[in-house]
Amino acid sequence: MTKKQYPFYFVLGALALYLLLFVIPGVMGVYYSFTDWSSYSNDIHFIGLDNFKTIFSSGENYLSYIKNTIGFTIVTSILKTVLGIAFALLLSEGIKGKNFHRAVIFMPAILSMLITGLVFKSILNPSTGLLNETLTKVGLGSLAQQWLTNVKIAFYTIMAVDTWKGMGYIMTIIMAGLQSIPRSYYEAADIDGSNSFEKFRFITLPLLMPSITVTTVLNLIYGLKVFDVVYALTNGGPGYATEVLYTSVFKEFSLGRYGIGTALSSILLLFVVIVGFFAIKLLSREDVEL
Amino acid sequence: MKKGTKLSKNLIKNLVIWIVDLIILIPLILVLINSLKDKYQSSSMGMDLPTQLHFENFTTVIAQGKLFRSFLNSMLYAGSSVVFGVILASMAAYVLSRNKSKFNKFIYFFIVLGIASPINYVSLTKIMQITHLMNKPIGICLLYTAMQIPFSVFLIYGFISTVPKDLDEAGIIDGCSPLRLFFSIVFPLLTPVAVTVGLLNFMGSWNDFVTPLYYLNSAKNWPMTLAVYNFFGQYQMEWNLVSADIILTSLPVIIIYIIGQKYIISGMTSGSVKG
Numbered sequence: 224m225t226k227k228q229y230p231f232y233f234v235l236g237a238l239a240l241y242l243l244l245f246v247i248p249g250v251m252g253v254y255y256s257f258t259d260w261s262s263y264s265n266d267i268h269f270i271g272l273d274n275f276k277t278i279f280s281s282g283e284n285y286l287s288y289i290k291n292t293i294g295f296t297i298v299t300s301i302l303k304t305v306l307g308i309a310f311a312l313l314l315s316e317g318i319k320g321k322n323f324h325r326a327v328i329f330m331p332a333i334l335s336m337l338i339t340g341l342v343f344k345s346i347l348n349p350s351t352g353l354l355n356e357t358l359t360k361v362g363l364g365s366l367a368q369q370w371l372t373n374v375k376i377a378f379y380t381i382m383a384v385d386t387w388k389g390m391g392y393i394m395t396i397i398m399a400g401l402q403s404i405p406r407s408y409y410e411a412a413d414i415d416g417s418n419s420f421e422k423f424r425f426i427t428l429p430l431l432m433p434s435i436t437v438t439t440v441l442n443l444i445y446g447l448k449v450f451d452v453v454y455a456l457t458n459g460g461p462g463y464a465t466e467v468l469y470t471s472v473f474k475e476f477s478l479g480r481y482g483i484g485t486a487l488s489s490i491l492l493l494f495v496v497i498v499g500f501f502a503i504k505l506l507s508r509e510d511v512e513l
Numbered sequence: 514m515k516k517g518t519k520l521s522k523n524l525i526k527n528l529v530i531w532i533v534d535l536i537i538l539i540p541l542i543l544v545l546i547n548s549l550k551d552k553y554q555s556s557s558m559g560m561d562l563p564t565q566l567h568f569e570n571f572t573t574v575i576a577q578g579k580l581f582r583s584f585l586n587s588m589l590y591a592g593s594s595v596v597f598g599v600i601l602a603s604m605a606a607y608v609l610s611r612n613k614s615k616f617n618k619f620i621y622f623f624i625v626l627g628i629a630s631p632i633n634y635v636s637l638t639k640i641m642q643i644t645h646l647m648n649k650p651i652g653i654c655l656l657y658t659a660m661q662i663p664f665s666v667f668l669i670y671g672f673i674s675t676v677p678k679d680l681d682e683a684g685i686i687d688g689c690s691p692l693r694l695f696f697s698i699v700f701p702l703l704t705p706v707a708v709t710v711g712l713l714n715f716m717g718s719w720n721d722f723v724t725p726l727y728y729l730n731s732a733k734n735w736p737m738t739l740a741v742y743n744f745f746g747q748y749q750m751e752w753n754l755v756s757a758d759i760i761l762t763s764l765p766v767i768i769i770y771i772i773g774q775k776y777i778i779s780g781m782t783s784g785s786v787k788g
Contacts (some may be wrong), residue, residue, distance in 0.1 A: 228681060229612040230691050234620060237605035237662045244659035245627055248640050252633035313530055317523035326774060327534045330541075333770045333777070335720035335738045338759050341745055342540045345558045345752065353543060353559060387537070392781065399782045444629045450723060469631070476635050476727065484635040491631045499629050 249492065256486035262479030274486035284463045285471065289490065292467040295382060296446030302386045303442055304435065307393030312427070314394075315401050325398065329391035336388065340455020343384050347371050371457055374464045381465055385452045389445070393438045400434030401427070440502040447494050548756035555753035570757040574744075578758055582733065583740035587765075589650060590736055591718040594657030595711045601658070602665035602710065603703055607695060609666070610673040611681070621670065627663030634727050641728055648730050656724055661714045668780060672706035709780035712773045716766050737762040 256274055260267045278285040310328060314321050331339065346353045347370035355367040370380045408426050417425070450469035453459065459466035459474070466474075468491045475484035539560075547555045548570055550563040574580060609621045637656075638647070646652030676699060684694035700707075722738040729735060732743065741755075741762050748754050770777060 228685055228691060229608040231608065233604040233608040233691070233695070234617075237601040237666060238620065238624070240601070240655065240659040241624055241627060241662045243644070244637065244640065244656055245630070245632065245662075248633045248637040249630060251639065252636035255636050255639075310530070310533060313526055317519075317526050318530055319527065324530050324534060325778075327537055329778065330767075330770065331537060332781075333716055333720075333766055334763055335722070335766070337720075337722045337738050337742055338763060339540070341741070341755070341759065342544055346540060346543065348558075351557045351559075353539075356557075356559065391537070395778055396782050448631050472635060473726070476638075481635050481638075485633060488631065488633040488635060492633070495629055495631055499626075 252485040256489040260481040300442035303393045306390045310394045311397040331388040332392040336451035544756045574757045578744045583737045587736040593654045597658045598661040606669035657718045709776040
C-alpha cells in the first residue's frame with residue numbers, strides 16, 4: 224500500500240541530478256587522481272600515486288597550501304565562535320532593538336563574497352584605502368600596513384574579512400541556542416549567589432554545547448572548502464602566501480593539469496570526510512546526553 | 514546603587530553593539546556614498562560626502578556594463594534552479610519521509626551527505642563535456658539545481674512530518690493519483706518551508722561565481738557577480754561606476770533579505786540546530 228501511495232519515481236528526478244552532477248564527478252575524481260589526465264594529451268594513463276608524491280614532495284608548494292587551508296579553518300572557526308558567542312550574549316539582555324542589531328550583523332552573510340572582496344580591496348589599499356587613512360588620521364599611523372601585499376600579514380587579513388562576513392550567521396545560531404536555556408536556571412543561580420562568570424561557565428556554556436558543536440562543524444567544513452574570499456582578495460598571492468586547496472585546484476585546472484587538480488580535490492574530500500565522521504559521532508553523543 | 518551599575522552596564526553594552534554595527538555597515542555605506550560621486554572624488558574611495566549627487570552613474574553603468582543582459586542571466590540561473598530545485602527536492606523529501614523503508618532511509622542519508630561534500634570541479638568538467646552542458650546556460654541551471662538538492666531535501670524532509678498523514682489517506686480514498694495528491698494537497702501545505710528553501714537557494718545561486726568561472730567561457734552568458742568583477746578589471750580607476758555596479762548587483766539579494774528575513778534566518782538556523 225505505502226509503496227503504491229509513495230512511488231519511488233518521486234525521488235528519481237532529484238536523485239538522478241545529484242548522482243550525475245555531484246556523486247559521479249566525485250567518484251571519478253578519486254580515480255583521476257591516480258592518472259596523468261591533462262589538457263595536453265587525449266590519452267589518460269594510470270600512474271599510481273605519482274600525483275600524491277608530487278603534492279607531498281618538499282620541492283613543491285602544495286604542502287604549504289594544505290597547511291594554509293588547515294590554518295585558515297582553525298583560526299576562522301575559533302574567531303567566529305568566540306565573537307558569535309560574545310555578540311549573542313551581548314544581545315541577550317539589556318539591548319534595545321535586538322532584531323535590528325541581529326539583522327545588521329547577519330547581513331554580510333547574504334552578500335556575494337566576490338563583491339565584498341572588491342570593496343575590502345579598496346578599504347585595505349595601503350596608500351588610498353580607508354583603513355590606513357583612518358589610522359593615520361587618529362594618530363595610529365604606525366599601525367598602517369600593506370594589508371594584502373605583505374607576505375606576513377595578508378593571510379590574517381583574509382581571515383579577518385572572512386570573520387567579518389561569517390560571524391553573524393554563527394551568532395544567529397548561538398542566539399537560538401541561548402533562547403532554549405530555561406530562565407529558572409539563572410534565577411536559581413542568583414539565589415545561590417553566583418556571579419556572572421560562574422553563570423556563564425556552569426550554565427550557559429554547557430547548555431550551549433550542542434549549538435557550539437553544530438557551528439563548529441559548519442565552520443570547519445566551510446573553512447576547508449574556502450575559495451571565494453581568497454580568490455577575491457589576493458588570488459593566492461603575494462607569491463603563494465595565501466594559496467589554499469580550492470584556489471590551487473582552480474589554478475591547476477586553468478593550467479590544464481587536471482590530474483594534480485583532482486588529486487588536490489580528493490585530499491580536500493578526505494579532510495571533509497574526516498570532519499564529517501567526527502561530527503556525526505559527536506552529534507549523536509550529544510543527543511544521548513540531553 | 515545596584516540599579517545604577519546595571520544602567521551603566523547596559524549603556525556600555527549598547528555602545529559596544531553599535532560599534533559592531535558600524536564595523537559591519539561602514540563598507541556598505543562607503544559603497545553607497547561613492548556610487549554618487551564623480552570620477553575624481555571617488556578615486557580615493559573615502560568617506561567624504563559627495564559634493565554633488567551623480568545619479569547618472571547608475572544609468573552609465575547599466576549601459577556600459579551591459580548590466581541588463583547579466584541581470585537576465587542571473588535571473589535565469591537563480592530563478593530556474595530554484596523552481597526546479599524546490600519541486601524536485603520536495604517530491605523526493607515527501608516520499609522519503611512518508612515511506613521510511615530501509616532503502617529510502619539510506620537514500621536520504623546518501624543525499625544529505627552532499628551538504629558537506631566538496632564538489633570536484635575538475636572531474637565535473639568531464640561530465641559536462643560528455644553531456645554537452647559545457648559553456649551552456651542550461652548547464653549552469655542544472656548544476657545549481659543539483660547543488661541545491663542535498664540541503665533542500667534535508668530542510669523539507671524535516672518539515673513534512675508536520676503535515677498530517679490523514680490527508681494522504683483521504684486523497685487516496687478519493688481516488689487521487691500520487692502526483693495529483695502531492696501537487697494539489699501536500700505541496701501547498703509546504704509553502705513555509707518551500708519559501709525558506711527557495712529564498713536561501715536563490716541568494717546562494719545569485720551570489721555564486723565559481724561555477725560560471727569554471728564552466729562558462731563567454732562573457733555574454735555571465736551572471737551579474739562575475740560581470741561586476743570583469744567591469745572592475747576594465748574600470749579600476751572609476752570607483753564611482755564600480756560602486757554603482759556593486760549596488761545594483763547586490764540590490765536583489767538585499768531586497769529579498771529585508772522582505773524575507775524571517776524565513777531566511779529561521780531556515781538557516783533551524784536547519785543547523787536540528788541537524
